[in-house]
Amino acid sequence: MSLDEHVTNICKTCFFHLRNIAGIRDSLSQKDTEILVHAFITSKLDSCNSLLYGLPQFLIERLQAVQNCAARLITRSRKHDHITPILKQLQWLPVDSRIKYKILLLTFKALHGLAPSYKTEMLQPAYRPSRSLRSASKRLLIVPSAKLRGYGCRSFSFAAPKLWNSLPEPVRHHDDFANFKTALKTHLFREHFN
DSSP states (O other), X not given: OOOHHHXXXXXXXXXXXXXXXXXXXXXXXXXXXXXXXXXXXXXXXXXXXXXXXXXXXXXXXXXXXXXXXXXXXXXXXOTTXXXXXXXXXXXXXXXXXXXXXXXXXXXXXXXXXXXXXXXXXXXXBSOOOSSOOGGGGGOOBOOOOOSSTTTGGGSHHHHHHHHHHHSOHHHHTOOSHHHHHHHHHHHHHHHHHO
């Protein structure tokens, strides 16, 4: 349940591909390098990353080291250059924000009937008054109590409402998926880099 072996395999595979891309970096433009990095590295970091929610920080940092190395390879930055301006320049969310992003996209889909019914059934609106009240329009969800310490807090039924309720109200009120994605990425980007 720790996913330690999974994270180790992701890091090993990504660093293997990064070494191969670095070997031909001199004959690639920045755009071509970015395409290769997205194909071989980012796709692996993002694959099923919603399962990584609530992992210990040291495992997230190992994945972040992969992303940092990829960003430095694209921009030809040195190993000791500060990574924050590089990630901002590439407009990349850090790994922990990417995990939140994936969970919140799944939550939006579940709330708008775009996800399988079993996902939708895991979420319950927090408030259904018999008459129209302003508080009913906040679109909050009930956060269930986590029965298993640690692992229960990592489940979708717990993490999704918790993250959803932490979003600013204007972001939660989008009904169009494309607009929600843009607003969510902007919010997470500002939250991390400001």
